[in-house]
Amino acid sequence: MPPTQARGGFGTKLFIDDGAGTFVAVAEALDVNGPALTLALDDATNMESPNGWEEKIANGIKAAGDVTFQCHMLQDDASQNNLYTALNSGAKRNMRLVYPSGTKRLSFAGFVANIGHSYPVKGKTVNDVTVSITGQVVKETHP
Numbered sequence: 001m002p003p004t005q006a007r008g009g010f011g012t013k014l015f016i017d018d019g020a021g022t023f024v025a026v027a028e029a030l031d032v033n034g035p036a037l038t039l040a041l042d043d044a045t046n047m048e049s050p051n052g053w054e055e056k057i058a059n060g061i062k063a064a065g066d067v068t069f070q071c072h073m074l075q076d077d078a079s080q081n082n083l084y085t086a087l088n089s090g091a092k093r094n095m096r097l098v099y100p101s102g103t104k105r106l107s108f109a110g111f112v113a114n115i116g117h118s119y120p121v122k123g124k125t126v127n128d129v130t131v132s133i134t135g136q137v138v139k140e141t142h143p
Helices: 078-089
Strands: 013-017 023-025 029-033 038-043 056-063 066-072 093-098 104-118 126-141
Touching: 013 029, 013 078, 023 078, 066 104, 078 104, 078 126
Parallel strands: none
Antiparallel strands: 013 023, 013 093, 029 066, 038 056, 066 126, 093 104, 104 126
């Protein structure tokens, strides 16, 4: 059997357009989750469905869901302040999720929909960020 091709996620970077066309990596991002690509299905079950089993059809609508991540709370960091600017303006931003290898990435547009704050008694302060994706996610080769 061939050896596994699994790779670790350490080194993944999330970039957000600063609103002027320059992509800036979000500083000190932790675990990144998403996007979760889905295809919407409709129930097509009818009185003649074979053996009473539910039937489904694809309706053609796809969704990318959200990208969620935590980052160390750096109050004076320009890249993290860019997240607040995006949320406050309600502006759609272009983003890139660059794989650890640096040769592949996912590109998408989205809205910074949530920035949560955590101040634990024991532990570090973090921001919990949700980016809601709009439109298609494109898998690209990173130059």
